[in-house]
Amino acid sequence: MTNEPEWAELLRQLALNDERAVAAVVTPVGGETVELAETCQSLLRIAVLIASDSAATSYQWAVSQARAAGVSDQEIVETLRVVAPIVGSARVAVAARPLAAALGYEVDALDE
Amino acid sequence: VAAEKKTALPASTAESPFESKLHPPPLRSSIIPRVALVDRLHYATDVPITSVVAPAGYGKTTLLSEWAHRDGTRIAWLSIDRHDNDLNQFVAYAAAALDRLEPIDPSIVGPQTRRQSVATAAARMVAAMASMTDGVTLVLDHVEALENQECLDTVAELALHLPPGARLALAARADPPLPIPRLRARGEIVEIGVDDLALDKEQSLRLLIEAGIEAADRTVDAVIERSEGWPVGLYLAALALKTGGTGAAASISFSGDDRLVAEYLRSELLEHLSDDEVRFLTRASVLERLSGPLCDAVLETTGSTDVLGSLSHANLLLIALDRRGEWYRYHHLFRDLLRAELERREPERVPALHVRASDWYDEHGLPELAIDHAGEGGDADRMNRLMLTSGGALYARGRARSILGWLGWFDDRGLVEEYPALGVLGALLFSGSSHVGDVERWAAAVERPSQASALSTERAQRAALDRILPDGSTLGAWLAVMRLALVPEGVEAMLDDAKIAQQGLGATSEARAAALGFEGLGRFAAGEFERADALFARTYSVAIDSLRIPAALIAAGMRGLLALRRNDWAAANERRREALELIETWALEDYAESAPSFVLAARVAIHEGASDTAAEFLGRAARLRPLLHYGRPHSSVATLLELGRAYTDLGDVAGAREVIRQARGVLQQRPNLGTLPAEVDGLAAHLDTMHAGAVGASSLTTAELRLVPYLPTHLTFREIAQRLHVSHNTAKTQAISIYQKLGVSSRSAAVDRLRVLALLDG
Numbered sequence: 001m002t003n004e005p006e007w008a009e010l011l012r013q014l015a016l017n018d019e020r021a022v023a024a025v026v027t028p029v030g031g032e033t034v035e036l037a038e039t040c041q042s043l044l045r046i047a048v049l050i051a052s053d054s055a056a057t058s059y060q061w062a063v064s065q066a067r068a069a070g071v072s073d074q075e076i077v078e079t080l081r082v083v084a085p086i087v088g089s090a091r092v093a094v095a096a097r098p099l100a101a102a103l104g105y106e107v108d109a110l111d112e
Numbered sequence: 113v114a115a116e117k118k119t120a121l122p123a124s125t126a127e128s129p130f131e132s133k134l135h136p137p138p139l140r141s142s143i144i145p146r147v148a149l150v151d152r153l154h155y156a157t158d159v160p161i162t163s164v165v166a167p168a169g170y171g172k173t174t175l176l177s178e179w180a181h182r183d184g185t186r187i188a189w190l191s192i193d194r195h196d197n198d199l200n201q202f203v204a205y206a207a208a209a210l211d212r213l214e215p216i217d218p219s220i221v222g223p224q225t226r227r228q229s230v231a232t233a234a235a236r237m238v239a240a241m242a243s244m245t246d247g248v249t250l251v252l253d254h255v256e257a258l259e260n261q262e263c264l265d266t267v268a269e270l271a272l273h274l275p276p277g278a279r280l281a282l283a284a285r286a287d288p289p290l291p292i293p294r295l296r297a298r299g300e301i302v303e304i305g306v307d308d309l310a311l312d313k314e315q316s317l318r319l320l321i322e323a324g325i326e327a328a329d330r331t332v333d334a335v336i337e338r339s340e341g342w343p344v345g346l347y348l349a350a351l352a353l354k355t356g357g358t359g360a361a362a363s364i365s366f367s368g369d370d371r372l373v374a375e376y377l378r379s380e381l382l383e384h385l386s387d388d389e390v391r392f393l394t395r396a397s398v399l400e401r402l403s404g405p406l407c408d409a410v411l412e413t414t415g416s417t418d419v420l421g422s423l424s425h426a427n428l429l430l431i432a433l434d435r436r437g438e439w440y441r442y443h444h445l446f447r448d449l450l451r452a453e454l455e456r457r458e459p460e461r462v463p464a465l466h467v468r469a470s471d472w473y474d475e476h477g478l479p480e481l482a483i484d485h486a487g488e489g490g491d492a493d494r495m496n497r498l499m500l501t502s503g504g505a506l507y508a509r510g511r512a513r514s515i516l517g518w519l520g521w522f523d524d525r526g527l528v529e530e531y532p533a534l535g536v537l538g539a540l541l542f543s544g545s546s547h548v549g550d551v552e553r554w555a556a557a558v559e560r561p562s563q564a565s566a567l568s569t570e571r572a573q574r575a576a577l578d579r580i581l582p583d584g585s586t587l588g589a590w591l592a593v594m595r596l597a598l599v600p601e602g603v604e605a606m607l608d609d610a611k612i613a614q615q616g617l618g619a620t621s622e623a624r625a626a627a628l629g630f631e632g633l634g635r636f637a638a639g640e641f642e643r644a645d646a647l648f649a650r651t652y653s654v655a656i657d658s659l660r661i662p663a664a665l666i667a668a669g670m671r672g673l674l675a676l677r678r679n680d681w682a683a684a685n686e687r688r689r690e691a692l693e694l695i696e697t698w699a700l701e702d703y704a705e706s707a708p709s710f711v712l713a714a715r716v717a718i719h720e721g722a723s724d725t726a727a728e729f730l731g732r733a734a735r736l737r738p739l740l741h742y743g744r745p746h747s748s749v750a751t752l753l754e755l756g757r758a759y760t761d762l763g764d765v766a767g768a769r770e771v772i773r774q775a776r777g778v779l780q781q782r783p784n785l786g787t788l789p790a791e792v793d794g795l796a797a798h799l800d801t802m803h804a805g806a807v808g809a810s811s812l813t814t815a816e817l818r819l820v821p822y823l824p825t826h827l828t829f830r831e832i833a834q835r836l837h838v839s840h841n842t843a844k845t846q847a848i849s850i851y852q853k854l855g856v857s858s859r860s861a862a863v864d865r866l867r868v869l870a871l872l873d874g
Contacts, residue, residue: 038804060849064811067773068766069804070796101845104815106838 042066046079049095051087056098063102073103132401132433133191134209136177136251144315144322144343146175149308153179153281160274161301162281163288168445169344170309172283176251186246188213191253193400195480197260198513203233206250207240213248216240228702229821230262232873234269247277254444255284260513261835264289265827271295272826291826310341319343323350344445347429352381377449392419394457397450398465398488401433402440409472410465463489470494479506480514487521495521496531497582504622507541515541519554528557533581536594540626543597543743544662544704546818551743555598558591584618592616593623596630599745602784606634625655625663633746636670637786645674661698662705665691666747669708673754676715688713701732704739708747711754718761730758730810731870737774738814745782749775749792756795759810765802767810772796774814809869811853816846820871823847824863
């Protein structure tokens with residue numbers, strides 16, 4: 001196979017849990033990769049945070065990045081709707097709170 | 113303008129009761145000396161904090177006063193009263209107290225106009241104390257009168273950061289506002305309580321003898337036993353015995369129960385005084401401080417100076433506050449009792465007494481006390497008049513808290529609808545503060561009666577709007593000025609309102625300059641830049657002439673931003689110089705009106721390639737972002753837009769986007785702002801063509817910026833959350849976000865970084 005796309009090799013290495021490949025992915029250096037649009041990247045990051053049940057501080061940072069990339073708050077909240085069918089409503093409900101906090105809204109008004 | 117620069121410290125005149133707050137009451141020979149306790153204070157020089165906490169009548173003031181007289185010139189004294197519940201006022205008095213000891217550089221404490229945070233206020237007081245040539249002790253007496261949270265936090269903050277050699281002493285009836293556990297753990301506090309202050313048997317006997325009681329009197333032992341060493345109780349008993357009481361003292365226990373003492377005062381003390389004396393004592397109890405002329409006016413009598421002189425001579429419960437015999441006050445407990453007695457005897461007289469006190473203070477140029485007494489006398493008309501004529505000046509002097517309190521007085525009584533001009537005043541004053549909720553509330557209160565009158569005839573409505581208010585303006589004109597500020601109907605409607613304001617405002621009305629400035633902002637929003645420039649030029653000269661400096665400042669800043677649009681850098685530079693001089697001279701750096709000037713200064717600096725200067729002015733502008741809201745949508749959006757352009761010029765796309773987001777938030781509330789929405793969209797579209805870059809301090813949200821001033825204080829995040837009325841979690845989340853944007857991992861590192869960025873006072 002000579003006409004293999006560039007990323008196929010990377011996928012294979014990742015599937016084998018190749019340490020160098022994993023390091024290359026988690027190290028945030030652009031390198032020779034094809035970049036997604038900043039808005040797209042930042043929304044993806046938020047989607048993954050929702051799916052992986054992440055900590056509130058991660059949302060905080062991701063929202064700041066998304067806003068800096070020009071994503072509106074409306075679009076950020078839309079992510080919840082988009083991923084809901086895949087990750088399930090329970091996870092979305094859990095994610096709503098830290099996401100709201102990161103956006104500067106208090107949804108836990110009843111707590112105090 | 114500079115010649116009339118406001119001084120940092122309150123003026124002292126013979127007629128003002130304020131000077132007497134700054135000195136300990138003169139000592140009296142008949143007082144039982146507290147040698148052991150004074151020694152304890154005197155020699156505890158390595159313990160910075162002293163708290164004296166006991167109920168009324170235990171001699172807290174006397175003890176501190178004895179100490180002051182012993183340590184002589186190194187004690188700065190401040191007697192706090194309920195009028196001091198305003199951070200600016202409180203800091204100004206504390207500074208004045210220090211100044212009486214040794215002149216302090218006014219630039220250290222800054223003018224009273226300065227809006228300050230708890231951290232800034234405490235830092236200023238610390239700096240003032242540190243600047244003194246020798247260790248100084250600041251005594252705060254009657255701290256229980258302090259209720260305002262900012263003032264209380266400042267005292268605690270000061271206690272934790274006293275400079276070496278300086279000391280702080282507090283006297284309070286209960287719960288001094290100090291972080292006691294922390295101070296105890298650091299071994300930094302001497303605590304004196306009831307047990308220390310109670311007189312022993314020998315001292316009690318001496319007090320009775322000094323008060324003229326025969327030691328052989330058979331009731332003496334019983335009196336001493338029952339009083340449990342409570343000095344004022346003993347003293348009351350002595351007075352009672354002397355004036356022919358039956359010695360009923362022996363049959364009641366005092367131990368600080370106010371009800372019993374009140375009963376005692378009535379049956380044993382007042383009963384034996386002449387009617388004239390009782391009337392004088394009780395009626396004068398409406399006053400916090402007493403002078404002969406003031407009592408003459410309030411009691412509609414003559415010769416009060418002599419009465420006060422002889423009373424204070426014979427009676428320890430009336431305390432002379434100065435050696436000239438001008439000002440006195442009752443012992444606090446005694447006043448409470450007399451006040452209750454007045455309510456019992458002739459409650460119908462109380463309002464008139466307060467109203468006459470209000471008159472006297474008004475005539476003597478003390479509007480705040482005049483307004484307070486008008487309120488206590490229930491005279492809404494008088495309060496309305498005083499607030500309309502001096503509210504703006506008081507606000508300009510940083511007395512926002514007091515004004516809010518007075519407006520609350522009307523609100524509590526459901527009177528806002530009857531006094532719509534006050535609602536306008538409230539909305540206008542708070543449109544320049546971060547209390548956007550208050551702006552809305554007051555504006556809504558004003559609209560209620562106009563809705564009600566929609567049911568009445570058109571003629572009745574006209575008559576209401578044409579009513580002339582105490583400042584010589586029509587109500588209609590005031591309402592128009594409010595609409596010019598809040599722009600509820602969009603910029604087109606502003607032109608009509610500007611006409612109404614011009615015709616209806618009194619020749620010397622406080623609102624004249626503001627109305628012109630708002631009209632300029634309306635023209636600016638409508639894209640009529642030349643007319644806007646001409647209006648701002650006029651605003652500037654009217655505002656300077658009438659000393660409405662904030663209005664002058666916004667005019668200068670906006671003219672500079674207009675010059676930038678024409679690429680006229682020379683004119684922009686000239687306006688920048690003008691504006692910065694005003695800010696400097698009048699200490700207006702924390703006012704919303706300064707924001708356009710800081711943005712102007714930043715953009716000029718960017719143009720000149722002075723990146724450090726630009727960064728500093730951007731920081732100073734960013735600090736004011738929480739004040740840029742839909743309470744003044746035109747100036748807010750115009751300023752945010754230019755701030756966004758400044759960030760864009762520097763390639764800070766993330767910062768520019770955050771500012772755009774804020775501007776869009778304002779536009780969501782006030783969409784009809786002429787050409788401004790299109791300009792905001794245009795800048796946003798331009799940013800989409802740029803690379804986003806890193807997120808930094810310029811991306812702090814307004815909520816995060818509101819938390820920033822609390823970071824250098826001793827307050828925990830839970831306490832900060834309470835102050836900001838948000839949940840504990842929210843405050844923590846915001847703090848983490850601030851750390852992330854600053855690239856730091858601790859509160860102290862954040863504070864250092866914020867100082868470098870000019871987001872906090874260095």
